[in-house]
Amino acid sequence: MPTASSLQHTAALEAPNDLLVLIPAFNESACIAGVLSELWEILPGCAVVVVDDCSRDATAQLAEQAGAQVLRLPHHLGLGGAVQAGYKLAYELGYEVVIRIDGDGQHDPRDIRRIYDTLKETGVEMVIGSRFLPESSGYKTTFLRGLVIRFFRLMLRPILAQPVRDPTSGFVGVNRAALELFSRVFPLEYPEIEALVVLQRCVFRFREVPCSMRPRAGGQSSITLWKSVYYIVHVLLGVFVNILKMDVRRLGGR
């Protein structure tokens, strides 16, 4: 099996016209222009929407100057709300595939093609760019994040009925069926893990493919130590509420 880095495409290929790249961004003025120029170098002509969540810096202006469509949210919604706004827009515009990347340069746009091809070839509803498959590029996360990821892996195993190596990855591609679902139902704050549960409850499928993960190109992560604790509690509650909701519906409730 080739590694994520050896799979990188050497020549730029024109972007598929049913693909939209979605970039949620909050205070990413240090990185956003570089992220967009690298993306278009790898995927010329690729449709992109940057969802600006009331950034306090020049993220929105810089993204527009670089040539991206920018969806400026009137209120700060948080990551999940911003991603869902992008999904709704993509659904209305008729896109077949939406791939989300971060606005900080951590995701390598060379991996987008692998996520797109896997969605098309396998017919699964979601493809996760995973940092932790044997073929991934050996990304080292912090000790605390590593623990959190291992905890959620174990917790999700029986819920999803299949293993997931990288449940917190934000490098995610969805097809139109998942897009329709997530336009209606999507977690508001930290969406990745809960979205997997929502998907599983609708008997949709996902796969993981290797991807590389790089250090931030600039700026600061939104996840601090205290936010990590909040994250764990919030996501745990969200997962169980989703399970309960679905079970109530199955029993004929509302």
Ligand SMILES: Nc1nc2c(ncn2[C@@H]2O[C@H](COP(=O)(O)OP(=O)(O)O)[C@@H](O)[C@H]2O)c(=O)[nH]1
């Ligand atoms: N729209 C929106 N994007 C956010 C928010 N928080 C983080 N992001 C974006 O989500 C992506 C991942 O966030 P980041 O802080 O890098 O998280 P980390 O990679 O887990 O450290 C980046 O593109 C951020 O700009 C938010 O509240 N709203």
Ligand SMILES: [Mg+2]
């Ligand atoms: Mg990041």
